[in-house]
Amino acid sequence: MHALRPRTAQMTCLLATATALAAGLVSAGPAVALHGPEAPAGQHAYTVKLNIGDETNSRGCTGTLVDASWVLTAASCFGATPGAEVPAGKPALKTVVTLGDARTVEVSELAPRADRDVVLARLATPATGIAGVKRATTAPATGAELTAAGFGRTKTEWAPEKLHTGTFTTDSSTSTTLAVTGKGTDVLCKGDTGGPLLNAAGELVGVNSRSWQGGCLEVPATETRTGAVSARTDDLGEWIDEHRSRTSGWKTATAVQSGNSVYQGIRLPDGSWTGFTDVQSKAGNLGGIRSSAVVGMNGDTHVLAISGSGDLFHTIRKEDGTWGSFGYVFGETGALANLTQVTAVNIGYDLHVVAVADGKVFHTVRNASGHWTRFGDVAGVAGPIGKVTTAAVTSAGGQIQVTAVSGGKAYHTVRNTTGHWVGWGDVAGVLGSTGPVTGVTMAGTGGDAQIVLATDNGTRQYHAIRYADGSWSPLGDLKPILGTVTAKSVAAASVNGEFQLAVTTADDKALHTIRHADRTWDTPVTVPLQGLPAAPGSLAITATWTP
Numbered sequence: 452m453h454a455l456r457p458r459t460a461q462m463t464c465l466l467a468t469a470t471a472l473a474a475g476l477v478s479a480g481p482a483v484a485l486h487g488p489e490a491p492a493g494q495h496a497y498t499v500k501l502n503i504g505d506e507t508n509s510r511g512c513t514g515t516l517v518d519a520s521w522v523l524t525a526a527s528c529f530g531a532t533p534g535a536e537v538p539a540g541k542p543a544l545k546t547v548v549t550l551g552d553a554r555t556v557e558v559s560e561l562a563p564r565a566d567r568d569v570v571l572a573r574l575a576t577p578a579t580g581i582a583g584v585k586r587a588t589t590a591p592a593t594g595a596e597l598t599a600a601g602f603g604r605t606k607t608e609w610a611p612e613k614l615h616t617g618t619f620t621t622d623s624s625t626s627t628t629l630a631v632t633g634k635g636t637d638v639l640c641k642g643d644t645g646g647p648l649l650n651a652a653g654e655l656v657g658v659n660s661r662s663w664q665g666g667c668l669e670v671p672a673t674e675t676r677t678g679a680v681s682a683r684t685d686d687l688g689e690w691i692d693e694h695r696s697r698t699s700g701w702k703t704a705t706a707v708q709s710g711n712s713v714y715q716g717i718r719l720p721d722g723s724w725t726g727f728t729d730v731q732s733k734a735g736n737l738g739g740i741r742s743s744a745v746v747g748m749n750g751d752t753h754v755l756a757i758s759g760s761g762d763l764f765h766t767i768r769k770e771d772g773t774w775g776s777f778g779y780v781f782g783e784t785g786a787l788a789n790l791t792q793v794t795a796v797n798i799g800y801d802l803h804v805v806a807v808a809d810g811k812v813f814h815t816v817r818n819a820s821g822h823w824t825r826f827g828d829v830a831g832v833a834g835p836i837g838k839v840t841t842a843a844v845t846s847a848g849g850q851i852q853v854t855a856v857s858g859g860k861a862y863h864t865v866r867n868t869t870g871h872w873v874g875w876g877d878v879a880g881v882l883g884s885t886g887p888v889t890g891v892t893m894a895g896t897g898g899d900a901q902i903v904l905a906t907d908n909g910t911r912q913y914h915a916i917r918y919a920d921g922s923w924s925p926l927g928d929l930k931p932i933l934g935t936v937t938a939k940s941v942a943a944a945s946v947n948g949e950f951q952l953a954v955t956t957a958d959d960k961a962l963h964t965i966r967h968a969d970r971t972w973d974t975p976v977t978v979p980l981q982g983l984p985a986a987p988g989s990l991a992i993t994a995t996w997t998p
Contacts, residue, residue: 493551497584498614498647500549500602501558501572503528503542513601513646514548515584515655517691519577519721520698522548523584523684524645525660526563526570537563537570550578551614562694567627567682568660571694583723584647587654587685588981590629595621597631598649599659599679603642604668619648624683629657633677640667648681657681688981692717692725693772701947702995704745704752704768706730707961707980708988711739713756715768716982717995718963727982730754733774734766744795746802747995753802755780755793763790763806765817770997780804783823784815794991796846796895803844803851805829810838812855814866829853832872833864840889843902845943847895848919854878854902859887861904863917878904882915882926894943894950901943901950901966903929909938909957914966932964932972939988946994953978959986 739759898919
């Protein structure tokens with residue numbers, strides 16, 4: 452941070468720098484440390500210490516883990532000179548992050564903001580086992596008490612090894628900054644730059660940037676001011692999540708219908724979730740979205756959406772987080788009347804789309820070059836089964852498998868590798884009878900197709916497997932896994948070879964669980980639905996991969 456100084460001087464950035472001089476640490480450039488009590492062991496475990504540069508010319512800062520792969524800190528920590536622009540990419544100086552448990556990890560990439568003193572630093576190796584900070588979505592009110600944390604110097608210590616905290620009062624705010632004043636003798640000092648500023652709920656509201664440093668070690672006794680400036684973070688959720696979504700590894704892209712639109716979020720490799728963003732704000736206004744499907748392919752996420760007027764649209768979220776505009780699918784496939792549902796899966800680079808319209812099941816393919824085939828009525832090749840209310844599709848062993856619900860019964864068919872469809876089979880004939888089926892989802896794991904049925908208006912849920920040889924496993928009750936829930940919607944995906952299941956419930960929650968290869972299930976996790984304007988409705992999930 453810069454220390455606040457009268458007129459000809461400026462508020463100083465709180466970077467702590469080091470030289471090999473016998474005199475010890477000498478302040479240089481932008482940075483400051485926190486004069487306040489030590490934080491209790493384990494508290495604010497997401498707070499990290501940054502060392503930037505080599506032994507003879509280094510600077511120290513503080514940062515905050517937002518997840519296992521990204522640290523949020525001040526961009527000024529990395530500036531060649533105070534106020535210098537920090538380029539995106541590999542840091543110019545070697546940067547090492549020390550975690551709360553003393554592990555050290557290098558920073559491999561910087562992603563700075565242009566409008567405030569904030570940067571995201573990607574860790575070369577994920578900091579597993581440490582939960583990221585919770586983030587506030589509103590700025591603190593004037594007069595609100597806040598807590599700052601940092602590894603900077605204190606009134607008596609040059610380079611404390613332990614985290615210190617201090618209490619501050621919110622004085623004012625702008626669109627990008629918070630002005631705060633230390634309570635009592637609490638003050639931000641050199642080395643506290645980049646540290647977290649937290650509200651009473653323990654949520655991140657700011658990144659510490661500049662301070663007057665009154666009372667800090669080596670600051671003249673005539674300087675008594677304890678005011679500081681922090682960069683606001685309450686409005687950076689979408690920006691942070693855009694970068695988090697680029698984390699390497701297998702992820703689960705999720706689309707949830709809420710209000711009159713569909714919102715997209717991602718489950719990251721460490722099991723945390725991004726917030727949810729309105730797809731229409733990225734790909735174009737369709738006048739509302741009733742339902743959607745998502746398919747991960749080659750690092751991208753394909754999204755199909757049924758508009759408020761009942762038309763079908765398609766867009767792609769690229770691996771880098773950018774979106775294409777919605778394209779009108781019916782212009783190439785032919786229109787379907789009374790479209791109520793869409794579901795999809797890929798085989799290689801071909802996108803197979805199954806739609807329910809006017810009580811019938813239709814199929815089309817978008818090939819790797821972006822060309823669509825005309826919609827075909829599946830009843831014409833697999834036979835009629837009556838009025839269809841819902842359907843699911845997956846791929847297993849290079850084949851397309853579809854389960855459709857008609858008259859409260861589930862029917863199954865296969866489109867083989869040569870493109871031929873087999874006749875519908877009554878699923879109850881092999882699995883046994885259940886109550887009326889109201890929902891279905893499928894996902895292929897290897898050559899097997901795993902299926903989940905919701906019955907009795909969603910009050911019961913079952914799981915089964917159609918094996919590669921065409922035989923079926925017994926039907927398993929999911930109550931021991933999900934508990935007593937009423938499912939509004941069920942969605943499944945194969946992610947890194949494992950079966951993932953998501954459920955929206957009548958009490959307006961979304962649950963997520965994983966069935967592993969050893970047949971064990973994880974305890975369901977309630978998905979944080981930050982960004983949704985209303986209760987969750989239908990949902991869809993898919994696997995995505997980032998190298």
